[in-house]
Amino acid sequence: MMKTPFSSLVRRVPWVLVVFVAALTIPWIGTRYDTFLATQIAISALFAVSLNLLLGTTGLVSFGHVAYFGIGSYVCGILMKTYAVPFSIALPAAALGAAFGALVFGFFCVRLTKIYFAMLTLAFSQIIWAICFKWNDVTGGDQGLPDVPYPDLDWMSSIPLLDGLRISDKFYVLTLMVVMLSLAAMQRIITSPFGLMLKTIRENPERTASIGLNVRSYELAAFVIAGGFAGIAGALFGIFNRGVFADYVYWPKSAEVMIMTILGGIDHFWGPVIGAATLVLLNQEITSYTEYWPFVLGVILLVLLFVFPGGIAGGLATGARWFRRKKGAPGDA
Amino acid sequence: MDDVSLLFGQFLGGLTTAMFLFLIASGLSLVFGVMRVLNFAHGSFYMVGAYLAWQAVQWLAPMLHSFWLAALTAALGVALLGGLIERLLLRHIYGREELYQLLLTYALVLILGDAAKALWGTQQLSVSRPPALAGSIEMLGATLPVYNLFIMLTGVAIAIAGWLVLTRSSAGRLVRAAALDREMLGALGANVGALYTGMFVVSSFLAGLSGALVTPIQSIVPGMDVEIIVEAFIVVVIGGLGSFWGTFWGAVIYGQVLSFGILILPSFSLFSVFALMAVILIIRPWGLFGRPIR
Numbered sequence: 009m010m011k012t013p014f015s016s017l018v019r020r021v022p023w024v025l026v027v028f029v030a031a032l033t034i035p036w037i038g039t040r041y042d043t044f045l046a047t048q049i050a051i052s053a054l055f056a057v058s059l060n061l062l063l064g065t066t067g068l069v070s071f072g073h074v075a076y077f078g079i080g081s082y083v084c085g086i087l088m089k090t091y092a093v094p095f096s097i098a099l100p101a102a103a104l105g106a107a108f109g110a111l112v113f114g115f116f117c118v119r120l121t122k123i124y125f126a127m128l129t130l131a132f133s134q135i136i137w138a139i140c141f142k143w144n145d146v147t148g149g150d151q152g153l154p155d156v157p158y159p160d161l162d163w164m165s166s167i168p169l170l171d172g173l174r175i176s177d178k179f180y181v182l183t184l185m186v187v188m189l190s191l192a193a194m195q196r197i198i199t200s201p202f203g204l205m206l207k208t209i210r211e212n213p214e215r216t217a218s219i220g221l222n223v224r225s226y227e228l229a230a231f232v233i234a235g236g237f238a239g240i241a242g243a244l245f246g247i248f249n250r251g252v253f254a255d256y257v258y259w260p261k262s263a264e265v266m267i268m269t270i271l272g273g274i275d276h277f278w279g280p281v282i283g284a285a286t287l288v289l290l291n292q293e294i295t296s297y298t299e300y301w302p303f304v305l306g307v308i309l310l311v312l313l314f315v316f317p318g319g320i321a322g323g324l325a326t327g328a329r330w331f332r333r334k335k336g337a338p339g340d341a
Numbered sequence: 342m343d344d345v346s347l348l349f350g351q352f353l354g355g356l357t358t359a360m361f362l363f364l365i366a367s368g369l370s371l372v373f374g375v376m377r378v379l380n381f382a383h384g385s386f387y388m389v390g391a392y393l394a395w396q397a398v399q400w401l402a403p404m405l406h407s408f409w410l411a412a413l414t415a416a417l418g419v420a421l422l423g424g425l426i427e428r429l430l431l432r433h434i435y436g437r438e439e440l441y442q443l444l445l446t447y448a449l450v451l452i453l454g455d456a457a458k459a460l461w462g463t464q465q466l467s468v469s470r471p472p473a474l475a476g477s478i479e480m481l482g483a484t485l486p487v488y489n490l491f492i493m494l495t496g497v498a499i500a501i502a503g504w505l506v507l508t509r510s511s512a513g514r515l516v517r518a519a520a521l522d523r524e525m526l527g528a529l530g531a532n533v534g535a536l537y538t539g540m541f542v543v544s545s546f547l548a549g550l551s552g553a554l555v556t557p558i559q560s561i562v563p564g565m566d567v568e569i570i571v572e573a574f575i576v577v578v579i580g581g582l583g584s585f586w587g588t589f590w591g592a593v594i595y596g597q598v599l600s601f602g603i604l605i606l607p608s609f610s611l612f613s614v615f616a617l618m619a620v621i622l623i624i625r626p627w628g629l630f631g632r633p634i635r
């Protein structure tokens with residue numbers, strides 16, 4: 009198969025590594041505000057990719073993914089603020105707590121399909137919200153849990169280059185590391201035989217069951233993994249935002265991360281990352297001259313649903329195929 | 342004696358909540374039953390109805406003080422809005438994956454919520470009770486505002502009217518047929534497209550009407566849309582998505598659980614209604630009164 013030298017060159021560049029390295033340089037070349045945005049993008053990207061493990065890979069429409077993000081936030085925030093537990097323990101605890109929550113809730117959810125699945129995930133996330141909102145002694149109730157401390161990042165000072173950074177920059181570097189490791193882990197999971205089984209389930213659950221696969225266990229496993237990674241994102245977000253609040257767990261947040269995921273494109277692993285970056289930056293641009301960001305978001309969503317159902321990544325892929333076909337390269341579908 | 346009046350008062354409070362929620366949720370349930378679309382924007386229609394009612398009261402004020410005319414105007418306005426949305430947007434997504442349907446109606450939530458903010462601001466608005474229903478009556482030692490009694494009766498009236506239309510009229514027969522098999526109905530020559538638009542208009546009218554009727558007892562605030570839609574979801578889930586009487590009894594159960602939950606364990610009442618929703622979905626996903634959907 010003939011390929012134009014340009015497109016094969018484009019393909020050979022390790023884009024993920026390039027983006028990662030570029031993102032890593034932001035504290036040195038950008039402003040304090042750039043780091044702030046980049047941290048937000050990294051955390052949102054992790055959250056959106058974890059949702060896409062359900063949405064795109066397994067074909068499960070979860071309308072309550074924010075529950076596990078919230079559990080992660082609260083577990084990490086409570087441990088670090090109330091009990092002064094170090095981050096190196098609080099983060100895994102947040103992931104495990106969220107994964108455990110996902111195991112308990114998911115056990116019931118995977119028994120339902122379609123709209124009922126979506127409704128039950130929504131109900132569970134509202135249960136978590138009600139608990140966070142009302143359990144004053146532990147979660148701070150409607151006042152939330154302000155002033156979650158930064159992790160102890162003094163060890164970074166012994167690394168050359170890093171020692172001059174502000175604490176928020178150091179936290180960004182840490183966040184980027186955690187997010188990249190998590191994304192790498194999720195990509196491994198999706199390309200593994202287990203991940204292929206999830207895709208098979210998405211394509212045709214009945215048929216997958218008939219070849220002897222326990223569809224529910226696979227779906228539950230995906231639910232737990234997605235919940236755990238959402239918990240990591242939540243833990244990072246609580247620290248980044250200097251506090252944990254019940255608002256994080258309110259149901260419209262689930263819709264928000266869903267929009268991110270769809271905007272980027274659910275058919276591609278990196279789609280949700282593109283969606284997260286686009287949405288965070290767009291939000292920044294638009295809120296600087298109008299307060300009606302939700303209106304704009306709603307219109308974007310409409311355009312997306314009617315014109316680009318494949319999201320940005322889907323649109324780019326279609327564009328690239330069209331471009332190649334126009335150049336006359338045979339064999340591309 | 343005090344105990345009885347307290348409990349009875351709680352019961353009446355729950356019943357008022359229930360009939361309100363029935364007014365709202367009945368439209369949501371009808372649309373789901375026939376079109377298989379779970380409309381997140383139904384709560385937004387309710388909110389728009391409330392704002393429109395307030396607006397109509399302001400406009401009418403120089404001429405006459407008629408809450409009823411204002412409420413009717415608001416409900417008709419929302420019905421028109423619903424009809425437009427069905428024709429222009431929803432129409433194109435029937436039969437698509439539920440993800441896209443949910444997100445489309447959620448886009449409407451965002452757009453309508455901000456449009457209401459732009460038009461009416463963020464401060465609380467309120468409408469005074471119609472004078473004819475201003476008083477209150479005593480029942481078994483509990484006080485019941487006449488307006489609440491009116492709401493209960495309206496709920497029951499709408500339930501009976503809806504049931505009569507669904508079971509006795511030809512339009513109702515078409516609606517039930519569409520819920521069972523829309524392709525077959527279309528093949529038999531019925532205009533399914535028009536039927537869907539009509540259903541959506543009726544559903545929007547009910548949402549707008551309940552929004553208008555709530556204004557004398559609750560202030561109108563941004564965010565009432567996302568709050569009410571979750572409550573309406575709980576109601577239709579308890580009774581059974583798409584089941585008309587299910588929605589009625591679902592609302593009654595929800596109202597009582599919330600009302601007595603507040604009495605017994607105030608901080609758990611929120612938790613208990615969501616837990617109820619989850620338990621119903623786990624045990625009988627099609628609800629207490631619904632049928633399993635193929």
